[in-house]
Amino acid sequence: MPVTxxxxxxxxxxxxxxxxxxxxxxxxxxxxDNIDRDYPGFAGRITDDKGEMLRxxxxxxNDEDVRYLGGxxxxxxxxxxxxxxxxxxxxx
Amino acid sequence: MVEQPKTNSAALSPEEVMRYxxxxxxxxxxxxxxxxxxxxxxxxxxxxxxxxxxxxxxxLAGVGKIGICEFDSVDLSNLQRQIxxxxxxxxxxxLVSATEKIKAHNPHVEVVGHPMPITSDNxxxxxxxxxxxxxxxxxxxxxxxxxxxxxxxxxxxxxxxILLFDGQATVYKPGSGCYRCLYPDPPPPGLVPSCAEAGxxxxxxxxxxxxxxxxxxxxxxxxxxxxxxxxxxxxALTMEFRTMKVRRDPSCPLCGDNPTVKELIDYDAFCxxxxxxMPDGTLAAAAH
Numbered sequence: 001m002p003v004t005x006x007x008x009x010x011x012x013x014x015x016x017x018x019x020x021x022x023x024x025x026x027x028x029x030x031x032x033d034n035i036d037r038d039y040p041g042f043a044g045r046i047t048d049d050k051g052e053m054l055r056x057x058x059x060x061x062n063d064e065d066v067r068y069l070g071g072x073x074x075x076x077x078x079x080x081x082x083x084x085x086x087x088x089x090x091x092x
Numbered sequence: 093m094v095e096q097p098k099t100n101s102a103a104l105s106p107e108e109v110m111r112y113x114x115x116x117x118x119x120x121x122x123x124x125x126x127x128x129x130x131x132x133x134x135x136x137x138x139x140x141x142x143x144x145x146x147x148x149x150x151x152l153a154g155v156g157k158i159g160i161c162e163f164d165s166v167d168l169s170n171l172q173r174q175i176x177x178x179x180x181x182x183x184x185x186x187l188v189s190a191t192e193k194i195k196a197h198n199p200h201v202e203v204v205g206h207p208m209p210i211t212s213d214n215x216x217x218x219x220x221x222x223x224x225x226x227x228x229x230x231x232x233x234x235x236x237x238x239x240x241x242x243x244x245x246x247x248x249x250x251x252x253x254i255l256l257f258d259g260q261a262t263v264y265k266p267g268s269g270c271y272r273c274l275y276p277d278p279p280p281p282g283l284v285p286s287c288a289e290a291g292x293x294x295x296x297x298x299x300x301x302x303x304x305x306x307x308x309x310x311x312x313x314x315x316x317x318x319x320x321x322x323x324x325x326x327x328a329l330t331m332e333f334r335t336m337k338v339r340r341d342p343s344c345p346l347c348g349d350n351p352t353v354k355e356l357i358d359y360d361a362f363c364x365x366x367x368x369x370m371p372d373g374t375l376a377a378a379a380h
Contacts, residue, residue: 009255063337088254089255091229
């Protein structure tokens, strides 16, 4: 199922500098795996060595943090917007 | 010498009525709202990219007491974005430069300088004098420290962050979630670059800083729909603004149901970052 993927700031480096693109997947887990297939190293920006989602990168299904849904098992459907948002600390 | 009335109840002077007339004429502000602004006390962390426009707009609006926590000096590379500092200020303390500019814009406001890094040792005492804290910090350790200290003080935190062409802003009120709810852990050192390492569009500091100042005004005036439980995302390249939900995490170690963080901790150790202060109280090289 094609969804729109938004990536912010430093994670864009992992997807050839794109800010938005289309990808497929029935769950967040499948989506990350599929993006990683196209852009090796992407998953390492989102998950740790054990495959757990990093706690300084938030993943949103539309406007909801997937931690409050089903985490990586959260189902996604055609037309959804998935955003990968790392913490920013800049202020100066 | 300009008289500086500070109470909420004192009438506005004719000069104040004229100076703030574009605010006062609005029904949501009026003379009563302007007196609220005059009686408000706001602490701004940093007088750089974000702190500069925040402090300036607070001053222009007549916020009565503006605290600024800033220990650094003006560098040539600051001048691409930091609007309170000018070429002649290079090498001068940012706090001195910022105070001069703010007072030149509005001599009615009181500027209180805190010429040191905010630390676990001084944060609670520093914040105690203010109603609202605005975060313009440039590192994760200070962000977690300011978050925790503000929550433990029962104060509102108006947060903002920038990098490259991206900006974020949100407001944390005690009980509605906090920075730890949004990002439970900091990234390992070096994984998320700083503005110095990756760059930042100068104008986005004004964009996010103006939003932070606007949220402060709304908090003081009690108007509108604040950025509480919402994270505003700004993409300057597409000029798209989106908002994401921010929830209070019941498992949050600070504001959750069973908190374990009940006092300030060692945030440099928490973030794995080099300390800003040496044990003898002097600034470490990493502070600059």
